[in-house]
Amino acid sequence: MTSQLQLIQEHLETLKPSEKKVAAYILEQPEEVMNSSVHKVAEQTEVSVATIVRLAKKLNCKGFQDLKLKIAYDMAKGNHEKEYYEDIPKEDSIQGLMHSVSQSNIQSIQNSMQVLSEEELEKAIDLISNARIVAIYGIGASGVIARDFKQKLTRINRWCEAAEDRDTQVTISANLTEADVAIGVSYSGQTLDIIESLNVAKENGANIISLTKYGENDVTALADVKLQTTSLEGDIRSGATSSRIATLNVIDMLYLGVTRFNKEDNIEALERTRKAVEVLKKNV
Numbered sequence: 001m002t003s004q005l006q007l008i009q010e011h012l013e014t015l016k017p018s019e020k021k022v023a024a025y026i027l028e029q030p031e032e033v034m035n036s037s038v039h040k041v042a043e044q045t046e047v048s049v050a051t052i053v054r055l056a057k058k059l060n061c062k063g064f065q066d067l068k069l070k071i072a073y074d075m076a077k078g079n080h081e082k083e084y085y086e087d088i089p090k091e092d093s094i095q096g097l098m099h100s101v102s103q104s105n106i107q108s109i110q111n112s113m114q115v116l117s118e119e120e121l122e123k124a125i126d127l128i129s130n131a132r133i134v135a136i137y138g139i140g141a142s143g144v145i146a147r148d149f150k151q152k153l154t155r156i157n158r159w160c161e162a163a164e165d166r167d168t169q170v171t172i173s174a175n176l177t178e179a180d181v182a183i184g185v186s187y188s189g190q191t192l193d194i195i196e197s198l199n200v201a202k203e204n205g206a207n208i209i210s211l212t213k214y215g216e217n218d219v220t221a222l223a224d225v226k227l228q229t230t231s232l233e234g235d236i237r238s239g240a241t242s243s244r245i246a247t248l249n250v251i252d253m254l255y256l257g258v259t260r261f262n263k264e265d266n267i268e269a270l271e272r273t274r275k276a277v278e279v280l281k282k283n284v
Contacts (some may be wrong), residue, residue, distance in 0.1 A: 004070040014215040018047045019055045038064040108242035112229035115214040123225045125257035132179040134160040137169045142185040152255040155273045156266040169197035178205035187243045189217025
């Protein structure tokens with residue numbers, strides 16, 4: 001499956017019924033679609049041309065022609081010859097395991113670059129850089145991501161609170177103000193605890209940043225800034241593997257973007273924390 005087709009597959013459940021018909025047809029007949037006009041596809045799927053154009057724009061394409069070009073480009077690269085997203089690799093060998101896991105992570109990052117908005121990323125960096133408090137919430141695997149961002153911001157002397165359970169998240173949110181930022185990390189975008197916590201933060205005036213999978217969901221609906229990734233994984237989803245890597249990649253972008261502000265001060269803070277940790281290690 002190509003990168004563009006993977007995006008369509010992941011977006012499928014968020015589409016309207018008429019759009020879903022077109023998306024399903026594209027997934028089943030990509031080569032046929034590449035060689036068809038928008039009117040032909042409309043006829044085959046029994047929907048309007050406007051529906052197809054609307055779907056293309058939802059998929060970050062300028063129109064149907066742009067969508068066809070992206071599918072054609074990906075298929076020309078030969079990415080359709082092997083499905084790289086595997087929750088548990090089929091290969092028995094260690095070499096096969098190494099290749100499968102690495103390729104899944106690489107593909108996840110590459111696909112996420114197609115849906116991550118530069119404008120939204122810049123807005124997020126600006127909000128975080130100027131915030132009094134940054135609160136970041138995640139449950140399960142997303143909690144690991146929240147802790148990672150807290151550790152990074154702490155090293156440059158930024159006030160960051162990371163919370164992995166609803167009670168702690170809501171408690172933090174209740175004390176946020178217009179000067180603060182709350183970040184909700186949820187790949188599905190439907191994690192109830194995250195939604196409830198962000199609602200409280202929003203009611204108190206905090207700026208909301210969502211970090212979810214590509215498409216519309218309840219978490220992004222609350223957000224002032226929407227950061228999105230994409231990563232198809234199997235039904236087992238052992239440890240949310242490639243989606244976690246794609247999300248951590250965005251976290252690194254945010255961190256390095258924030259570090260650029262007051263760069264000299266941040267470098268000094270990094271050096272102070274490095275030395276403090278080294279001293280502790282020597283005394284152990």
